[in-house]
Amino acid sequence: MALRFDHIVFGPIHSRRLGSSLGVNLLPKNGKVCTFDCIYCECGWNADGRGDTRIPPLAEVLAALESGIRECHGSGVPVDTITFSGNGEPTLHPDFPAIIDRTLELRAEYFPKAVVSVLTNATQIGRPGIREALAKVDNPILKLDAATDAFARLVDQPQDPNYSVRRIEREMAWFKGDFILQTMFLRGVRNGKRFSSADRRHADAWVRMALRLRPREVMMYTLDRVPPLDTLEKVSVEEMQTIARPLLEAGINVKING
Numbered sequence: 001m002a003l004r005f006d007h008i009v010f011g012p013i014h015s016r017r018l019g020s021s022l023g024v025n026l027l028p029k030n031g032k033v034c035t036f037d038c039i040y041c042e043c044g045w046n047a048d049g050r051g052d053t054r055i056p057p058l059a060e061v062l063a064a065l066e067s068g069i070r071e072c073h074g075s076g077v078p079v080d081t082i083t084f085s086g087n088g089e090p091t092l093h094p095d096f097p098a099i100i101d102r103t104l105e106l107r108a109e110y111f112p113k114a115v116v117s118v119l120t121n122a123t124q125i126g127r128p129g130i131r132e133a134l135a136k137v138d139n140p141i142l143k144l145d146a147a148t149d150a151f152a153r154l155v156d157q158p159q160d161p162n163y164s165v166r167r168i169e170r171e172m173a174w175f176k177g178d179f180i181l182q183t184m185f186l187r188g189v190r191n192g193k194r195f196s197s198a199d200r201r202h203a204d205a206w207v208r209m210a211l212r213l214r215p216r217e218v219m220m221y222t223l224d225r226v227p228p229l230d231t232l233e234k235v236s237v238e239e240m241q242t243i244a245r246p247l248l249e250a251g252i253n254v255k256i257n258g
């Protein structure tokens with residue numbers, strides 16, 4: 001299994017886009033826990049990540065956060081962004097709201113200009129305290145890859161049989177557009193059938209959904225690392241630009257990562 005995060009706090013990693021970025025993994029260090037099992041997940045399949053299901057307790061997370069941030073500050077290493085992602089879904093951590101509160105305190109104390117982001121698959125935003133915690137960070141980045149349940153089942157494989165795109169869309173409306181909508185575009189073969197997020201039918205439905213949600217930014221991206229399903233292929237930047245046109249015309253800020 002290609003786990004990417006074997007610490008609670010990792011980095012800072014330098015990138016042109018984010019600057020000096022400190023990452024936070026609230027999930028198991030040697031496993032994966034997620035409410036989706038995306039066919040493109042960079043952490044691999046859920047089934048391969050069941051060897052370690054230990055979610056680090058609050059005290060351990062706070063100690064790692066504090067020492068990571070203080071260490072950077074003490075050694076003069078800049079932190080431009082603090083990003084929660086990791087080996088699964090970060091909002092599954094039972095103390096997610098308390099962790100966000102402490103992160104914001106530490107940010108204010110040591111790196112007041114740093115931007116705090118959370119990458120989430122949005123399945124937990126209906127739970128008490130989760131959306132309120134997400135609303136406190138600079139960038140709540142909410143994933144919605146599909147406009148229909150059937151396409152979500154194909155690409156994201158939600159573990160909850162009652163997963164409903166419409167419900168998530170209704171819950172996202174609570175943010176009143178103050179969030180970043182993140183969508184993966186890809187094509188491939190699954191169970192012998194070809195599919196593509198860029199197909200007219202899927203893309204049009206996704207555009208209509210994005211127009212209803214009106215997020216402050218839409219982040220379109222495609223495969224970057226080797227996915228667990230080896231039939232997958234990238235969707236081109238040009239295709240994503242074509243799909244994005246109605247959103248740009250509606251005044252929505254769109255970022256495309258090819």
Ligand code: SF4
Pocket residue numbers: 034035036037038040041042043086087088089120121
């Ligand atoms: S939501 Fe993220 S962590 Fe979970 S399976 Fe999908 S890509 Fe992987």
